[in-house]
Every structure is written in structure tokens, then in C-alpha cells.
Amino acid sequence: MASKRKIIIDTDPGQDDAVAILLALASPEIEVLGITAVAGNVPLSLTAKNARIICEVAGKADTRVFAGCDQPMRRNLVTAEHVHGRTGLDGPDLWEPTMPIQDQHAVDFIIETLRSEPTGTVTLATLGPLTNVATAFDRAPDIVPRVAEIVSMGGAYFEVGNITPAAEFNIYVDPEAADIVFKSGTPLTLMPLDVTHKALVTKPRNDAFRSLGNRTGVFTAEMTEFFERFDKEKYGSAGAPLHDPTVIAYLINPDLFSGRHINVEVETTSDLTLGMTVADWWRVTNRPANATFMGDLDADGFFTLLTERLARLP
Ligand code: BDR
Numbered sequence: 001m002a003s004k005r006k007i008i009i010d011t012d013p014g015q016d017d018a019v020a021i022l023l024a025l026a027s028p029e030i031e032v033l034g035i036t037a038v039a040g041n042v043p044l045s046l047t048a049k050n051a052r053i054i055c056e057v058a059g060k061a062d063t064r065v066f067a068g069c070d071q072p073m074r075r076n077l078v079t080a081e082h083v084h085g086r087t088g089l090d091g092p093d094l095w096e097p098t099m100p101i102q103d104q105h106a107v108d109f110i111i112e113t114l115r116s117e118p119t120g121t122v123t124l125a126t127l128g129p130l131t132n133v134a135t136a137f138d139r140a141p142d143i144v145p146r147v148a149e150i151v152s153m154g155g156a157y158f159e160v161g162n163i164t165p166a167a168e169f170n171i172y173v174d175p176e177a178a179d180i181v182f183k184s185g186t187p188l189t190l191m192p193l194d195v196t197h198k199a200l201v202t203k204p205r206n207d208a209f210r211s212l213g214n215r216t217g218v219f220t221a222e223m224t225e226f227f228e229r230f231d232k233e234k235y236g237s238a239g240a241p242l243h244d245p246t247v248i249a250y251l252i253n254p255d256l257f258s259g260r261h262i263n264v265e266v267e268t269t270s271d272l273t274l275g276m277t278v279a280d281w282w283r284v285t286n287r288p289a290n291a292t293f294m295g296d297l298d299a300d301g302f303f304t305l306l307t308e309r310l311a312r313l314p
């Protein structure tokens, strides 16, 4: 097999973040250098705890987990307990993780890793607000050209918004951070709601998780069963959208996705449309392309990959 792809997962777990972490930890193509927690779906103390619970579910308690920024760069934190529950990971029975949190701050870990690994070998897989990554870029601009690629769940164009009529949650929570990352010049691939709302855990897909015969399968089914109630009620959809696992699936098999290399910019000033990702899908401006903005996925292929990988865990 070709050499493993080295990634840092920046995340705010979140049931869908949790499934993304499980997918990464189960996949031999990927080496997780560290998991950096950020405030988002729930406050930082919970996202840092949830990330460790997930590593323990996967039997990978030696994974390094770092706590990062507890507030967006310039705004008050907005959370999403209405979607994810009080813990951020409601559904299965949870426990106090026994694996340690690392002493180093997540931003320092990101900076140090990008400086110490060869240029162009570390990919940032971001599943939450972009506060940690943008803070690292701000503090250490020398690391920006060293990043291989950023693959990020965030934004929306045709689906517009989920936290406001105009904005997707991850971008809305820290639009200034997203703006820094989008303008950084780093190769950027975005998984917007346009894609993730097609990655639905229908009943047969959830049954497939549950009947894997391992602890991970049951844990995943219990998370997605809780998580789906919100979207079923709001959109009338067939199940929970697995937003964040699309990022990891892309790293394993990019052919599952299709999109366009276009200009995407973030609204940072308007109260009405704060955090909107203005995607020039139809190429009606001359603004330079800065992101591959995904538009579609092979949902059956995605769930086949995910289910097969979850089966490899305890
Ligand atoms: C994104 O927001 C969070 O609620 C999910 O974990 C996902 O990263 C979807 O808008």
C-alpha cells in the first residue's frame, strides 16, 4: 500500500464528528497524528472529553488528543445542544474517559507538527468551527505553505443554511476563522450541506451498523438514532446526515465525490447573512478559485465504505 496519509483531525464532537473519528481510526490509509478539540457543538471541556471517549470506543487510547480554543476568534460561542444533546454525544451511555488529554494546547500542536513534518505531508481534516486552524495560521504564518491540504466540513450553497437561513453551523460559529482559512491559499476541499444532506443514515443503514456484532456498531447506531430525530423533524428527511464522515471518506476514496473548483468566500459583516458561504458555482465572477466545493456523493458507496471500516473496530 502507498504510504499512509498523515492527518490532524480538528473537531467538536458531536455524533457525526464521532463517526468521522471512528472511520479515520479504522482506516489503514490514514495515520492520525493527533486530534485537536475545539469549541463548537458543545463547549470545549465536552468536545475534548468526547474525542477521548471515541478513541476508547475504537480501542485507540494511545491517540493524542489536545484541547484548543474555547471561544471563536472574535465572537461569543454559539453551541448546538438542540441537535446533539446536552453532552454533544447523546444516545449511547457515556463514561469518564481514562486516557489522558495532552498538556500541549491544540494550536501549539498544529504549529509544531507542521513545522516538524516535511512540507506538504500533513493534511488538516476539519470537522468543526475553524478557530484552532485559523489561530495557528495567524500566529505562525510560516506553517501555511507547509499544509498539504485542508479538507473541511463546512458551508452550503444550494442548501443555504442550517443554523440560520443563510449559514451552515461550522462557518457561522467562527466566520472570521473561516475567512482566514479560505483566503490562506492552502488547497481547500469543502464538504458543504449540499453533499452532507445526501449522506443520510436511513433505517437499513442504521440496522447495518447495529448488526455488525461489535461494540462500535452498536455505539454508532445509538448515536445516529439520537442525532436523526432533529433532521427528521426539521427536514422530513429519512435519517441523520453524516456531515463530518464525508471528510474522512474523501481522504480514503475521493472518487465518491464530485464538485467544482471555484471561488468561495465567507460573509463576515452582514447580520442577516453572517457566515454564509458565497460559492461562485456558476462562475459568474472573475474571483479566483480557492476551493473545491463538493456538490454530490455516491451515498451507497460512502455507506458501504463506512460500514466495512466500522466492522474492523472492537
Ligand atoms: C456541522 O455542524 C455540526 O453540528 C456538525 O457536527 C457538523 O460538523 C453541520 O452543520
Ligand code: CA
Binding pocket: 011, 012, 013, 014, 016, 017, 041, 127, 128, 244
Ligand atoms: Ca462537527
